[in-house]
Amino acid sequence: MRIGLISSAVPLVGGGYRFIVDWLKERLVERGHEVEVLYLPFVDEPEDVLPQMAAFRMVRLDDYFDRVITFRPPAHAVRHRCKVVWFIHHIRVFYDLWDTEHRPVADDAAGRALRAAIMRADNAALAEAHRVFTNSRVVGDRLRRFNGVESEVLYPPVQQPERFRSGPYGDEIVSICRMEPHKRQHLMVEAMGHTRSPVRLRLCGSSMNPAYVEELRETARRLGVADRVAIEDRWITEEEKADLLETALASAYLPFDEDSYGYPTIEAAHAGRATVTTTDSGGVTEFVRDGVEGLMTPPDPAALGAAFDRLYDDRALASQLGQAATARVAELGIDWDAVLEQLLA
Numbered sequence: 001m002r003i004g005l006i007s008s009a010v011p012l013v014g015g016g017y018r019f020i021v022d023w024l025k026e027r028l029v030e031r032g033h034e035v036e037v038l039y040l041p042f043v044d045e046p047e048d049v050l051p052q053m054a055a056f057r058m059v060r061l062d063d064y065f066d067r068v069i070t071f072r073p074p075a076h077a078v079r080h081r082c083k084v085v086w087f088i089h090h091i092r093v094f095y096d097l098w099d100t101e102h103r104p105v106a107d108d109a110a111g112r113a114l115r116a117a118i119m120r121a122d123n124a125a126l127a128e129a130h131r132v133f134t135n136s137r138v139v140g141d142r143l144r145r146f147n148g149v150e151s152e153v154l155y156p157p158v159q160q161p162e163r164f165r166s167g168p169y170g171d172e173i174v175s176i177c178r179m180e181p182h183k184r185q186h187l188m189v190e191a192m193g194h195t196r197s198p199v200r201l202r203l204c205g206s207s208m209n210p211a212y213v214e215e216l217r218e219t220a221r222r223l224g225v226a227d228r229v230a231i232e233d234r235w236i237t238e239e240e241k242a243d244l245l246e247t248a249l250a251s252a253y254l255p256f257d258e259d260s261y262g263y264p265t266i267e268a269a270h271a272g273r274a275t276v277t278t279t280d281s282g283g284v285t286e287f288v289r290d291g292v293e294g295l296m297t298p299p300d301p302a303a304l305g306a307a308f309d310r311l312y313d314d315r316a317l318a319s320q321l322g323q324a325a326t327a328r329v330a331e332l333g334i335d336w337d338a339v340l341e342q343l344l345a
Contacts, residue, residue, distance in 0.1 A: 194305030
């Protein structure tokens with residue numbers, strides 16, 4: 001089958017939204033399909049959103065592919081007779097984040113008109129889909145609430161789960177993801193100021209916000225925990241991830257209202273590591289249940305610090321939660337065979 005994988009992308013910015021596309025391509029090619037990936041540039045400046053959606057809408061792909069699979073919005077706007085949508089999030093500032101400080105325009109007649117136009121365009125494009133999948137129940141609920149669209153949850157696997165391995169439990173809580181304010185590494189550093197054990201924290205990942213990374217370092221110095229907080233502001237390879245998780249005490253992933261469980265959560269699970277997260281971390285809580293696959297606290301530094309101490313003091317608990325996290329992957333059916341069966345049906 002000739003398959004097109006279509007996604008929007010921010011030029012020169014990597015992350016999980018690219019992994020889901022690139023890793024799917026590898027699996028499809030292994031199965032003998034002809035696959036082309038099309039990344040179309042997209043920026044989220046309010047005045048540019050509708051013109052860009054119109055440009056996506058003019059892309060007609062019937063002559064090139066037997067099926068297209070779309071991912072990051074507004075890729076679902078492209079036209080094809082057999083369009084499968086694997087919807088990973090809305091342009092959220094016009095949806096669930098509208099009534100927050102993240103709203104990019106005024107809540108006036110012009111702003112509401114822009115929001116309504118975006119929603120109408122999304123509704124029209126989604127109505128054409130052969131099938132609609134989401135990467136979490138959270139995103140599925142948003143589609144139902146805002147667009148009246150029913151979907152099926154299809155959890156994205158990691159590319160090579162066998163790469164991850166479980167070794168002895170060390171003394172570091174490891175966080176491997178982009179360092180940005182909405183990923184809330186600052187809560188982890190502040191939590192270290194409340195710990196009473198010698199537990200350590202390692203933050204790893206690139207950032208588009210150097211000021212935020214410097215703020216993390218300054219917070220660690222101010223709280224007197226800089227000797228126990230390592231910050232690596234750079235891209236982390238898959239091999240490095242496996243090495244870091246192999247001997248970690250646990251993983252920490254505290255995004256605000258995340259769209260899915262996030263690759264850091266499932267990578268930790270494949271390495272037999274629990275995840276420390278928060279009650280407001282969105283899709284992460286679909287995978288991590290408090291006291292089962294990890295520890296979940298309010299987004300409060302003192303509570304997080306107590307969770308870090310608890311794992312440091314009780315390695316048996318860290319191991320028990322980590323093993324349960326590994327079992328959770330199988331329980332939820334997170335594997336590439338299931339993904340391909342659904343996307344190609």
